[in-house]
Amino acid sequence: MIKRVFVIGLDGAGNAIKDVETPNIDLIIKEGAYTYEGDTARPPISGECWGSLFHGVPAHKHLLNNDVVKKNPYPEDSVYPSFMKLVRQEWEDCSLAAFSCWGPINRGIIEESTNCYCISKPDKDLIHEIIDYIGKNDPRVLFVQFDDIDDKGHTYGYRSKEYNDEIRLKDNYVGMLIDAIKKADMFEDSLIIVTADHGGGGTDIKSHSSDHPLNTKIFWGCYGPTVNRGFNIEEEVNIMDTAAVVAYALGLDIPDEWDAKVPGGIFR
Numbered sequence: 716m717i718k719r720v721f722v723i724g725l726d727g728a729g730n731a732i733k734d735v736e737t738p739n740i741d742l743i744i745k746e747g748a749y750t751y752e753g754d755t756a757r758p759p760i761s762g763e764c765w766g767s768l769f770h771g772v773p774a775h776k777h778l779l780n781n782d783v784v785k786k787n788p789y790p791e792d793s794v795y796p797s798f799m800k801l802v803r804q805e806w807e808d809c810s811l812a813a814f815s816c817w818g819p820i821n822r823g824i825i826e827e828s829t830n831c832y833c834i835s836k837p838d839k840d841l842i843h844e845i846i847d848y849i850g851k852n853d854p855r856v857l858f859v860q861f862d863d864i865d866d867k868g869h870t871y872g873y874r875s876k877e878y879n880d881e882i883r884l885k886d887n888y889v890g891m892l893i894d895a896i897k898k899a900d901m902f903e904d905s906l907i908i909v910t911a912d913h914g915g916g917g918t919d920i921k922s923h924s925s926d927h928p929l930n931t932k933i934f935w936g937c938y939g940p941t942v943n944r945g946f947n948i949e950e951e952v953n954i955m956d957t958a959a960v961v962a963y964a965l966g967l968d969i970p971d972e973w974d975a976k977v978p979g980g981i982f983r
């Protein structure tokens with residue numbers, strides 16, 4: 716039985732983790748269900764991609780992009796609620812948390828009405844905030860977005876040494892989160908999802924906005940008590956399916972309006 720879901724998002728990581736040593740991420744995804752061939756939103760840019768992850772639809776439906784998410788709160792009358800809103804509607808008093816280095820996720824993608832505990836700080840500070848939070852709270856859903864992998868891609872080039880080193884550092888952070896989850900006695904009844912919003916270096920070594928596979932392919936994996944172990948997902952996985960997996964894992968109906976689906980074979 717899954718009581719809570721952790722969604723850990725690595726901005727700009729694409730599917731590069733398959734070429735970099737990432738023992739902690741591997742423990743989660745390879746001991747669970749995973750793919751290195753996931754697909755993300757178009758264009759493969761953070762506003763569009765995180766928008767699809769939360770709202771379960773492609774970008775042409777949720778209409779979010781980097782400009783929109785920086786300026787406006789997500790409309791409460793949208794027919795595409797985020798999984799956070801879905802969870803809030805089911806459990807009025809539960810704890811919801813989002814630790815996003817990139818602040819627009821907290822303000823422009825997650826609806827204000829969710830009363831989600833939202834923190835935005837640099838990765839290196841965020842990790843300690845999250846560990847502290849996990850030690851003191853029992854969230855129904857906790858979302859994490861680390862930003863520095865994408866930053867290193869833009870600065871030094873995707874797949875550069877600096878970029879790969881940052882992936883290793885974020886893998887350490889994932890290990891620290893797993894330790895915190897275990898210490899809080901939550902590991903055995905949680906679903907943990909790890910993914911990226913997009914990759915980079917497709918057409919331009921320091922960018923990620925074109926439809927090149929290096930930009931659009933993402934890894935996606937989840938681990939939990941009801942997840943098949945060591946299952947390489949054969950069906951196509953899209954970033955928006957994350958929303959359906961969160962809802963399904965917590966026993967909620969998947970809204971008809973979502974295009975998100977639970978990829979076959981993930982759950983036992």
Ligand SMILES: [Zn+2]
Pocket residue numbers: 727761865869923
């Ligand atoms: Zn970027």
